[in-house]
Amino acid sequence: MPATVDPVSALLDWYDENARSLPWRAPRTIAPDPYHVWLSEIMLQQTTVTTVKPYFEKFLTLFPTVEALAAAQDDAVMAAWAGLGYYSRARNLLKCARLIANTHAGRFPDTEAELLGLPGIGPYTAAAIAAIAFNRQAAPVDGNIERVLARLYALETPLPEVKVQVKAKNEALVPQDRPGDFAQAMMDLGATLCTPKRPNCLLCPWQGICAARKKGLAETLPKRAPKKPKPHRTGTIYWLENAKGEVLLHRRPDKGLLGGMLCFPSNGWDAANDSPLPTLLGNRQASQNGWTQLEAEVVHVFTHFRLTLNVQARTAPKGFRKPADHIWLHPRAFDTAALPSVMMKVAKAVLF
Ligand code: SF4
Secondary structure, eight states: OOTTOOHHHHHHHHHHHHOOOOTTOOOTTSOOOHHHHHHHHHHHTTSOHHHHHHHHHHHHHHOOSHHHHHHSOHHHHHHHHTTSOOTHHHHHHHHHHHHHHHHSTTOOOOSHHHHHTSTTOOHHHHHHHHHHHHOOSOOOOOHHHHHHHHHHTTOOSOBTTHHHHHHHHHHHHOOSSOHHHHHHHHHHHHHHTSOSSSOOGGGOTTTTTOHHHHHTOGGGOSOBOOOOOOOEEEEEEEEEEOTTSOEEEEEOOSSSTTTTOEEOOEESSOGGGBOSHHHHTOOSOGGGTTOEEEEEEEEEEOSSOEEEEEEEEEEOOTTOOOOTTEEEEOGGGTTTTTOOHHHHHHHHHHHO
């Protein structure tokens, strides 16, 4: 490929032949559905394409339009979202759907600035929706785009500082006629050829002009500052069963970690949600007050910390009254209730 090749046309030609087939992408002859683009972009925030695909398809079956999503019960949406993580996204998804259905007559705004004003939509998502759904001159930068541009221009400044340079390079490249395809083409290039490890430069449309390839730096870019180890927290789960075999669960407040989700009562790892159970049932040593320490130990990694949970179990004494915001639920119903992944791990560790 000659060194004068235009990176935009080379990439778009490659994309026309090699675009990934994804359930939220419209065929080229059909205008993208903004609801599909928005739903996929919210789900893809901090979640992989492989994980998102079945959730996206499930949501379209359950809630085929933004109006259907807006009219859904909160619990039904949280249950459909369970397992995708970052649950504030699901709550914002509902808020945004209701705003679109009730005050925008079911139509998403088509500019980056207006999209940015909607719940759950930050700068990247606003730019991605504006470009992909409405072909607006917007330049989203995700991890894939960051990597391919850092390599194309051999930007050696480490993350996060390099983001400013990447953003400027990206804005300078966005073509007027196909901004949505251009953004998706870079995402696809990063996902299929310009991968973090062992990029497949021989098949890349930029192989002749890529500065990192010429300098032999491809695999080392973008440079990263050394990772700090994640903090480690420990806590205790209180597995309380009643005579019907139901287990006590606490509905967390909407705001905060695992907000709005059903969790087993616990102590020690999230002070805002420490359980009153040890006080209600006596706070002496576990062996003296009816609690049994189980062998089960559960490890879960959140974005900002690692968590190790031990489990204490007992049956509820006669006359026990559940505290506010607690419910009894039989383990048979755990799968359909909106239990977050960490709590499903606890349930599995106790039950199996
Ligand atoms: Fe990435 Fe290699 Fe293509 Fe450069 S030539 S953009 S390093 S795949």
